[in-house]
Amino acid sequence: MTTRTTTRTRRRRRMLAAGASTAVAALALAACGGGGGGGGATSAASQYPIDCSAYKAFGDLKGKSVSVYTSITDTEGDAQQRSYKAWEDCTGVTINYEGSREFEAQLLVRLQAGNQPDIAYLPQPGLLNTVVNDFPDKIKPAPQQTADNVDKYFSKSWKDYGTVNGKFYAAPLGANVKSFVWYSPQDFKDNGYKVPETWSDLLALTKTMHDKANGPVWCAGIESGDATGWPGTDWIEDMMLRTAGPDMYDKWWQHKIPFNDPSVVKAFDEAGKVLQNADYVNAGLGGIDSIATTPWTDAGFGLLDGTCELSRAANFYAANWPAGTKVGENGDVFAFYLPTDQTDIKPVAVGGEFVAAFADRPEVQAFQTFLSSADWANSKAVATPDGGWVSANTGLKPGLLASELDKKSAEILADPKAVARFDASDLMPGPVGAGTFWKGMVDWFTGKSTQQVVDAVEASWPKS
């Protein structure tokens, strides 16, 4: 049974909506990112020069058009459209871009009715799985040129998420990096703390900080309206990757090992070294149980007034900081990679979109190829002067990215040791990944033992 279409878009929307993230903050990405500077882009009008000869093979495309349907709207949608401009100019193809917050449900409605767009950006691999399995005649495999681009510019794990039943369908587009710990550079400087290189270092640093502050130093919150619990699952996923490794991680979400497997318990307990230790949490917010009720959008604010020193959150947390907050190595707040004790790999929990095609006309395939190229990644970087965007494309020139955090994200993704793994709760069946797993996290912070929590989630796993 493939009930894997959990709802990343909705979830992301919810998590921001429920926590009352503000327009100012969202728009202030510019201000956040601008601090670091160094990016090439200063105006929206500037364009990255692309190599147009790559699309000659698709024939004369002048006057053709390609429809694109996505969940990316608003200013982010505008940036997307700007990034196609150079390609549209040189090929003569028109891109009809349509973004909607109702994307996930409406895409399936359109597919069922036969009104599918040429291209859709799927916000998670689970949806790709559903679409391939349920509409095998409608989705088209990626053309060879696109596959070549992906082989050239993306790591294998990214290509695998775009592959279903051995066939490659969807090239990755943008990316989110979730394995970040936010901190205050000023606080680190004042106290002589160094960014930790390993998980053990991080625990040691936590102890040092605790001894010095004589109180909790981590702040966390998993409240998110109808999606309460998800930020907690991200913690567990990061720990699962670090204690059990990527292979076990895959078995975990595929349910090849039960949810109450000892390795999962171990991951919970590893996270518990911080999250279940009343000495370490919940700085400025209350006891351990306050984690369950603190809005995730506000959880990190203690970094700004010094009531909290460490907070784990994804790169898109940058949009939550109040207006005027400087994000950067020398700014008010910044983030470091959540380190690991593994020496051979650097696991990264990620999110991102994938480009699926429902037509195989030359102009559509040419556009797919463009989107998977380094040229597009760089065009997009230039077209996003406010920052808040990154891709796992290794051809992306970090210098073009607008914000320090984006550069940092790109650096982590491009690390040769990086092993990217998608958010497991997005990959699990909906009733678990967007239900009992979330609820289990709430229970975990409000008094239930690890074993009770994992047993309950295991019991809820859909049969068949």
Add this chain to the structure above:
Amino acid sequence: MGWLLNPTTTGEKIADMLVAIALFVVVMGLILYLVDRPRRVPNWLVALAFAGVPLLLLTYGLVRSALITLWNSFFNRNGTAFVGFDNYKQAFTQGQFQQVLVNTAIWVILVPILATLIGLVYAVVVDRSRFEKAAKALIFIPMAISMVGASIIWRFVYEFRPNQPNIQQTGLLNQVLVWIGLEPQQFLSTQPWNTWFLIVVMIWIQTGFAMTVLSAAIKAIPDDIVEAARLDGLGGFGMFRYITVPSIRPALIVVLTTIAITALKVFDIVRTMTGGQFGTGVVANEFYTQAFRQNNQGLASALAVVLFVLVIPIIAYNVRQLRKTEEVR
């Protein structure tokens, strides 16, 4: 003629609209004109002229869709294999779907009764008072707000913040709790009461409908009956109990039925406020989730069929009322 299908300017859109209405009026006018001409037209032909087009539309749009749904409910998730009653088995035996059915039952019972009761009481107490118009407009406002608007409004009522120094409640209800010295509650995620808090939103919206229709019915009670009752010494609650309620019984049934069916189909509130999380799912929302999120057509269809079945008692009751009326005629 491209603008008829694809109007681009405001002028074209409005012209498009006028063409549609004109076309409609001409077609219906012609049908009625034809049936009115000859003196002796058989009754069934007249009936067909009056009800033919609507029946045709209903058959095409709803009956066919319902039949397709029934058919799909016996097939697997994408209609490729016949599975018999498996989808129904799943709907009735799996805990999460049982919960959905129980929730739907709670909605269908509570919403119509409470909305109608409140609407009726309000209609009676403001009847013929000086501020009647304004008072009715106030209760009616929620009807005018879209579901998106309503869900934001109620998020501001239910919003939760932990009870800690330096943190102010932003939800009105929790602020009230804090003021009277209680702990703030997570209204939308605490089971099983969260369903009740969603129901409040629906009652808030539907009371305006009940109030409007019932108020009109109250106005239609003949003055002489009221006068006679008053001369008999009837007043206050007695008037309400023995004159008002019996006189507007048909309107009451209509209102209860309509709201019950609306509650049965409730979708937007659940979807926008909890997304069916935390055990608040109802059938209509679960249908949408299964059909357009999980893409499980079979299960979604089975849930929709269960919805049809759930309404049978309501229909049966209305048919009985209809019969009674017929007999009296």
Add this chain to the structure above:
Amino acid sequence: MTTVDDDVAPVVAKQKLSRLERRAIATKGRLSSPWASGIAILLAVLWTLPSLGLLVTSFRPSLDIRRSGWWTVIPDLFQGKTAFTLENYDQAINGNATLGTFFVNSFVITIPAVVIPITLALLAAYAFAWIDFKGRNVLFVAVFTLQVVPLQVALVPLLRDYIQLGINGSFWTVWISHSIFALPLAIFLLHNFMKEIPTSLVEAARVDGAGHVQVFFRVLMPLLVPAIASFGIFQFLWVWNDLLVGLTFTSAGNRPLTVAVAELAGSRGGQWQLLSAGAFISMVVPLVVFLALQRYFVRGLLAGSVKG
């Protein structure tokens, strides 16, 4: 005549009352006691407060919205600390260059989607109420039953046909769809209103030689104006506030206001406070319509007919 109850109930009721009861009930008349006023005020406040909160919120700066409840503006007002802003409205209206277009679209969608189903439903209701034909009751019950078909079920089959006809994305699809979805309830309600019109009126017209069409237009329609007005406003509200039908059937240029308002929150929902302004912008029209038609409600759904 209407039903059993209208004529019989008062009589029965009077008989049911014992002498004692009658004496117990004061002769004062209506429920104009302080109790009644209290209930009315309480309900009015409870029903208005949430909307009022949103109204106040829509004028607050976004950071304030997140930090404190809307009621805090009241004490702040006296201390002169309250900051109101039009920024939310400004962004909702000007941030979206095409909001005007969406307004037009909503009107273009709503007017036919009210006129067409109500006219059709009136005709059908007449047939079910006043024309004798075989299978009438069975058909009426069938139509009534169709109320329960959730419109979500019909989205895909209808959209599939519209695509094949080549009319997908146009206004025609929304008009047809809204009309279909409105018919069961409209027929049911209007039928019930029509039933309440005294048979004597219709009979008298028939004796004068009027056919069904004449009876419908000359006798029934004038009496039904208030009922039509009340159902009209409900249908108007449903269509105006609909999101799902508009979203599914219209193409990007023909989207109604609700879709535009829902999109205001941005792709991650980060700007949801704009929705508070958006909600009020889209509410203005339905409220004006309600206030304009309110006098019909006050006259009663079947003004004049009952005494006739």
